[in-house]
Amino acid sequence: MFNRRTLAIIKRELRTKLFSxxxxxxxxxxxxxxxxxxxxxxxxxxxxxxxxxDIIIVSDSDEILNKVExxxxxxxxxxxxxxxxxxxKSEINNFESKLNQLKSDLINQRVTGVVFIPxxxxxxxEVKYYSANPNNSTLFYKIKPSINKALVEIYFSGKQLxxxxxxxxxxxxxxxxxxVSSDKExxxxxxxxxxxxxxxxxxxxxxxxxxxxxxxxxxxxEKSNKIVEVLLSSASSTExxxxxxxxxVIVELIQMAIWLSxxxxxxxxxxxxxxxxxxPQMSIGYIFYFLFNYGLALxxxxxxxATVGAIFDNPQDAxxxxxxxxxxxxxxxxxxxxxxxxxxxxxxxxxxxLPFASLIVMPARILMVEVPMWQVLLAIVINVVVLIGIFKLxxxxxxxxxxxxxxxxxxxxxFRWLKLSN
Amino acid sequence: MNALExxxxxKRFSGLTAVDNASFSVSExxxxxxxxxxxxxxxxxxxxxxxxxxxxxxxxxxxxxxTEQDFKDIVGYLPEERGLYKKMKVIDMLLFLSELKGKKGNxxxxxxxxxxxxxxxxxxxxxKVEDLSKGNQQKIQFIGTILHDPDFLIFDEPFSxxxxxxxxxxxxxxxxxxxxxxxxxxxxxLMEFAEKMCDxxxxxxxxxxxxxxxxxxxxxxxxxxxxxxxYQGNISFLNNHSLVESVEDxxxxxxxxxxxxxxxxxxxxxxxxxxxxxxxxxxxxxxLYEIFISLAGKEVTDVQ
Numbered sequence: 017m018f019n020r021r022t023l024a025i026i027k028r029e030l031r032t033k034l035f036s037x038x039x040x041x042x043x044x045x046x047x048x049x050x051x052x053x054x055x056x057x058x059x060x061x062x063x064x065x066x067x068x069x070d071i072i073i074v075s076d077s078d079e080i081l082n083k084v085e086x087x088x089x090x091x092x093x094x095x096x097x098x099x100x101x102x103x104x105k106s107e108i109n110n111f112e113s114k115l116n117q118l119k120s121d122l123i124n125q126r127v128t129g130v131v132f133i134p135x136x137x138x139x140x141x142e143v144k145y146y147s148a149n150p151n152n153s154t155l156f157y158k159i160k161p162s163i164n165k166a167l168v169e170i171y172f173s174g175k176q177l178x179x180x181x182x183x184x185x186x187x188x189x190x191x192x193x194x195x196v197s198s199d200k201e202x203x204x205x206x207x208x209x210x211x212x213x214x215x216x217x218x219x220x221x222x223x224x225x226x227x228x229x230x231x232x233x234x235x236x237x238e239k240s241n242k243i244v245e246v247l248l249s250s251a252s253s254t255e256x257x258x259x260x261x262x263x264x265v266i267v268e269l270i271q272m273a274i275w276l277s278x279x280x281x282x283x284x285x286x287x288x289x290x291x292x293x294x295x296p297q298m299s300i301g302y303i304f305y306f307l308f309n310y311g312l313a314l315x316x317x318x319x320x321x322a323t324v325g326a327i328f329d330n331p332q333d334a335x336x337x338x339x340x341x342x343x344x345x346x347x348x349x350x351x352x353x354x355x356x357x358x359x360x361x362x363x364x365x366x367x368x369x370l371p372f373a374s375l376i377v378m379p380a381r382i383l384m385v386e387v388p389m390w391q392v393l394l395a396i397v398i399n400v401v402v403l404i405g406i407f408k409l410x411x412x413x414x415x416x417x418x419x420x421x422x423x424x425x426x427x428x429x430x431f432r433w434l435k436l437s438n
Numbered sequence: 439m440n441a442l443e444x445x446x447x448x449k450r451f452s453g454l455t456a457v458d459n460a461s462f463s464v465s466e467x468x469x470x471x472x473x474x475x476x477x478x479x480x481x482x483x484x485x486x487x488x489x490x491x492x493x494x495x496x497x498x499x500x501x502x503x504x505t506e507q508d509f510k511d512i513v514g515y516l517p518e519e520r521g522l523y524k525k526m527k528v529i530d531m532l533l534f535l536s537e538l539k540g541k542k543g544n545x546x547x548x549x550x551x552x553x554x555x556x557x558x559x560x561x562x563x564x565x566k567v568e569d570l571s572k573g574n575q576q577k578i579q580f581i582g583t584i585l586h587d588p589d590f591l592i593f594d595e596p597f598s599x600x601x602x603x604x605x606x607x608x609x610x611x612x613x614x615x616x617x618x619x620x621x622x623x624x625x626x627x628l629m630e631f632a633e634k635m636c637d638x639x640x641x642x643x644x645x646x647x648x649x650x651x652x653x654x655x656x657x658x659x660x661x662x663x664x665x666x667x668x669y670q671g672n673i674s675f676l677n678n679h680s681l682v683e684s685v686e687d688x689x690x691x692x693x694x695x696x697x698x699x700x701x702x703x704x705x706x707x708x709x710x711x712x713x714x715x716x717x718x719x720x721x722x723x724x725x726l727y728e729i730f731i732s733l734a735g736k737e738v739t740d741v742q
Contacts, residue, residue, distance in 0.1 A: 020537075020540060021538050021540075024534065024537040024538050025538075027537075028534050031530070032523075032525065032526065238521075241521045241522075241524065242517065242519040242520060242521030243521035243522055243523055244521070245490065245515075245517040245519065245521065246515065246517060246520075246521055246522075246535070246579075246582070247538065248488075248490045249488050249490065249510060249513060249515035249517070249592075250510055250511075250535070250538035250539055251510075251538055252489075252507075419485075419490065419491075429452075
């Protein structure tokens with residue numbers, strides 16, 4: 017399978033692809049595109065943060081009103097002008113009519129919401145919020161600590177407590193995550209690995225989809241412009257397929273290595289500075305593992321895409337035949353993204369060992385938790401075995417499909433090709 | 439000596455037998471024509487000869503051995519539907535095709551330049567293939583077929599879609615290769631070309647080889663029973679005559695096939711007795727087309 021003809025085909029692939037405009041453009045554009053996606057997400061996130069809120073705090077107790085207002089004045093949201101509030105005193109019995117007066121303002125969004133803190137809240141801590149949009153978690157996040165602090169302070173002020181004790185009671189609980197691994201030190205966990213996981217999964221997903229469909233279209237094109245028969249008079253279909261796939265894999269690996277080089281430099285040098293909490297905890301070995309795994313994934317998926325390309329003789333039909341393959345990439349990608357909230361689900365563990373899925377889920381999982389070495393190796397072995405199987409099947413379909421033109425073959429026919437012995 | 443021997447080749451495609459037990463042989467240094475109408479099984483046969491298709495039955499022997507990769511290396515193949523990488527530069531395309539055959543380096547580059555010069559394309563060698571006219575792309579395809587100096591040339595319907603200039607160019611190549619002692623095999627439905635160029639032929643119809651051998655032998659065999667006739671008058675009386683097997687009207691001439699060999703003088707006498715004015719009476723002349731018709735039947739319309 018590997019001989020001078022395969023080599024000649026690989027060389028042609030490299031020469032035409034590495035120096036093509038689209039390769040250079042992609043190499044530059046993908047990082048830009050990723051930055052764009054992340055900044056759009058960040059922008060959308062901060063948009064919901066920055067929305068101005070005008071609230072009215074209503075209570076039957078002056079003390080509550082004063083303390084809560086004081087606390088709100090100290091929040092950063094108030095200082096930046098994102099949050100304004102005024103207080104209104106109302107007896108509990110009159111609150112209904114007060115709310116009725118404010119109803120049109122609430123509906124027209126002139127007032128974001130009314131927070132009703134009755135004196136009973138000093139016992140129950142139950143507060144009511146009235147708004148056209150009552151599930152505004154961003155707002156709750158901003159005002160809840162202030163209300164809590166005010167209530168705690170009033171509650172304890174009658175009791176004989178020191179300022180220290182009240183300060184303790186007012187303080188919210190602060191949870192920091194620490195990653196426990198077999199390394200000696202227990203490292204404090206920042207956002208770094210989560211960001212890296214999303215980033216790497218996304219890169220893998222995009223690169224696989226893209227290189228797959230590029231290969232498919234190239235095969236369809238070779239088929240439809242008839243060059244393939246000329247090539248087959250020199251080389252066998254297996255050599256042709258192997259050369260095509262390996263050529264693509266080498267090109268894509270080079271591209272991925274370029275994309276990962278900033279990460280590599282980040283880990284090995286001090287040229288870049290990023291805040292400690294965004295610094296991913298990963299070894300250089302991971303980068304190499306990622307590239308190796310990407311190589312396996314490329315061979316697997318590119319072979320499948322090339323096979324689909326060989327079955328059809330025009331891009332439209334090929335596109336309609338390729339959806340099962342796209343699912344095979346998309347589903348693991350979404351499972352990988354799901355690891356962000358909890359990376360130890362049984363779904364994650366199982367899919368990180370399944371053929372196809374593990375190619376995408378395993379590298380993501382390794383970034384989130386410490387995966388036992390045997391699982392990583394097992395996934396690699398499984399994928400290599402599947403890959404060899406795929407190469408054999410793909411070779412059979414490719415050999416028959418590549419010269420077939422005209423009518424779009426039925427899937428049943430394609431399965432019959434698999435049964436043919438030679 | 440036989441350079442290539444095709445033995446009992448059979449190929450079926452989902453129930454349809456495209457090639458049915460085909461056997462013929464091609465001798466060293468000859469020009470061989472595989473002749474038949476469209477869809478007769480010519481391309482399938484050629485693809486099996488090149489190991490592109492694997493036959494369901496039968497085998498192809500190259501100098502006595504089963505054809506393998508070593509055969510592909512010394513073949514230059516021009517498929518009926520031609521194709522090149524459109525985005526590649528002309529010179530890169532040629533060198534790539536040669537490299538696949540195991541020929542690279544200065545020698546190939548030199549002969550690529552030689553052929554580009556000869557076909558008046560030297561100034562286009564750094565152009566992309568897609569920027570060339572269709573006729574020039576065909577020329578590039580010819581060069582790609584012969585650049586690695588193959589011992590065997592296989593052309594599938596080489597003259598289809600060629601302009602007159604390229605048709606002559608290709609004829610030139612075929613004759614040149616023949617002079618160099620190479621084996622040239624081509625398939626065609628154009629009997630006229632086959633007749634002018636081939637040493638031997640095989641006729642294929644509905645997947646079966648219906649005739650095969652040296653062109654001269656075939657013609658000699660069929661000629662003694664065939665008469666081509668230019669005349670004035672009414673010859674309808676021949677239709678049911680005991681001497682005559684069939685009468686074929688080819689427009690300018692009429693072909694008459696006799697039931698028995700060496701009865702042509704009796705036919706001539708018969709015509710004179712019936713007051714037919716004879717302009718031309720030719721016993722030896724029979725075209726491949728006439729032979730083909732007599733073998734494959736009258737429904738043939740796409741051969742000439």
